[in-house]
Amino acid sequence: MKVPLLDLKPQYQQIKEKIMPEIIEIIETQGFILGPKVDRLEKEMAEYINTPHTLGCSSGTDALLLALMALDIGRGDEVITTPYTFFATAGSIARVGAVARFVDIDPATFLMRVDQIEKAITPKTKAIMPVHLFGQCVDMEPLMAIARKHNLAVIEDAAQAIGARYHNKDAGTFGDAGCFSFFPSKNLGCFGDGGLVSTNRTALYERLKGLRVHGGQVQYQHLEVGLNARIDALQAAVVSVKLPFLKSWTDGRRRNAALYNELFKNNSNVITPIEKPDCYHIYNQYVIRVKNRDSLKAHLGEKEIGCSVYYPLSLHQQKCFASLGYKKGDFPESEKAADTTIALPIYPELSREQIEFVAKTVNDFTA
Ligand SMILES: *Cc1c(COP(=O)(O)O)cnc(C)c1O
Numbered sequence: 001m002k003v004p005l006l007d008l009k010p011q012y013q014q015i016k017e018k019i020m021p022e023i024i025e026i027i028e029t030q031g032f033i034l035g036p037k038v039d040r041l042e043k044e045m046a047e048y049i050n051t052p053h054t055l056g057c058s059s060g061t062d063a064l065l066l067a068l069m070a071l072d073i074g075r076g077d078e079v080i081t082t083p084y085t086f087f088a089t090a091g092s093i094a095r096v097g098a099v100a101r102f103v104d105i106d107p108a109t110f111l112m113r114v115d116q117i118e119k120a121i122t123p124k125t126k127a128i129m130p131v132h133l134f135g136q137c138v139d140m141e142p143l144m145a146i147a148r149k150h151n152l153a154v155i156e157d158a159a160q161a162i163g164a165r166y167h168n169k170d171a172g173t174f175g176d177a178g179c180f181s182f183f184p185s186k187n188l189g190c191f192g193d194g195g196l197v198s199t200n201r202t203a204l205y206e207r208l209k210g211l212r213v214h215g216g217q218v219q220y221q222h223l224e225v226g227l228n229a230r231i232d233a234l235q236a237a238v239v240s241v242k243l244p245f246l247k248s249w250t251d252g253r254r255r256n257a258a259l260y261n262e263l264f265k266n267n268s269n270v271i272t273p274i275e276k277p278d279c280y281h282i283y284n285q286y287v288i289r290v291k292n293r294d295s296l297k298a299h300l301g302e303k304e305i306g307c308s309v310y311y312p313l314s315l316h317q318q319k320c321f322a323s324l325g326y327k328k329g330d331f332p333e334s335e336k337a338a339d340t341t342i343a344l345p346i347y348p349e350l351s352r353e354q355i356e357f358v359a360k361t362v363n364d365f366t367a
Pocket of ligand 1: 059060061062085086088089131157159160180181182183193194195
């Protein structure tokens with residue numbers, strides 16, 4: 001039995017008949033840039049996550065860039081974030097000329113430790129960028145209290161967390177801006193690159209709208225230097241067609257996670273992911289921890305079971321961030337996670353037999 005880490009083809013079969021007419025319509029009308037498909041997506045997404053404004057953009061990375069720029073974060077500023085995340089989190093901070101200041105993660109959830117944030121605040125700190133990693137929210141209530149106390153902006157990296165909730169409120173709706181990605185491997189993916197920024201601040205929304213099109217909403221009138229960071233109408237249409245399915249796909253991921261948890265229950269050599277009591281986890285990734293991670297990874301490869309390591313090198317150890325002055329040992333939990341974690345197939349269309357096969361293979365190897 002072959003089990004890929006992710007196979008999007010069965011999902012496509014589900015939506016094919018709905019997507020093709022949308023795509024043909026856009027091609028027939030040649031309306032590729034912004035317009036009604038993008039407006040519709042922004043309205044639907046705002047309703048879905050229950051926030052006043054959303055803005056479609058070219059990728060999750062550009063969502064982060066737009067948010068940083070709209071909040072005037074740049075040279076000389078510091079942004080507090082986690083070293084255990086996808087590169088774009090700290091990459092976007094560096095891209096605007098600011099400095100990433102890391103705090104270590106909670107080993108049980110892989111999420112940034114909110115109780116470490118205040119220690120990292122300096123007179124230069126302008127913002128906090130929590131990452132709702134793997135589909136579970138950071139503890140946003142204490143985080144927002146710290147942000148308010150120190151007058152810091154909050155940009156949520158919700159690229160992996162569409163539909164995740166904390167205290168019954170959606171990821172990406174707590175801070176000044178929430179940043180989402182429609183990269184195909186996210187829970188709500190398009191047919192290429194795409195992203196979205198959410199905000200509950202109208203003035204910030206207007207600024208973001210300008211920044212998305214070279215810094216001015218009126219053509220050829222540039223109030224500032226922005227980006228070309230639009231989402232394609234084609235990609236917006238794909239996301240709109242998929243959105244009504246998202247809840248059932250998330251249910252499928254949660255069902256698969258519960259089955260894995262059950263199958264690993266009696267194996268003390270596999271540490272399964274936890275869902276915090278006040279959270280709704282959407283399992284963009286199902287990440288376990290094992291002692292002999294690299295040999296398990298090789299073994300799964302031989303058995304044709306897809307798996308991946310998110311992420312094998314903490315951001316404070318990346319060569320491009322050497323100038324930040326961090327060294328090995330600075331964030332021990334993040335480094336330990338990089339050495340011991342492995343993501344297993346979790347996508348909703350997996351069969352029970354496939355999950356059982358993956359779990360048995362892991363159990364036989366690690367027990
Ligand atoms: C995917 C991802 C991004 C970037 O999104 P892209 O659409 O690939 O640019 C940023 N942060 C995190 C945590 C991600 O997983």
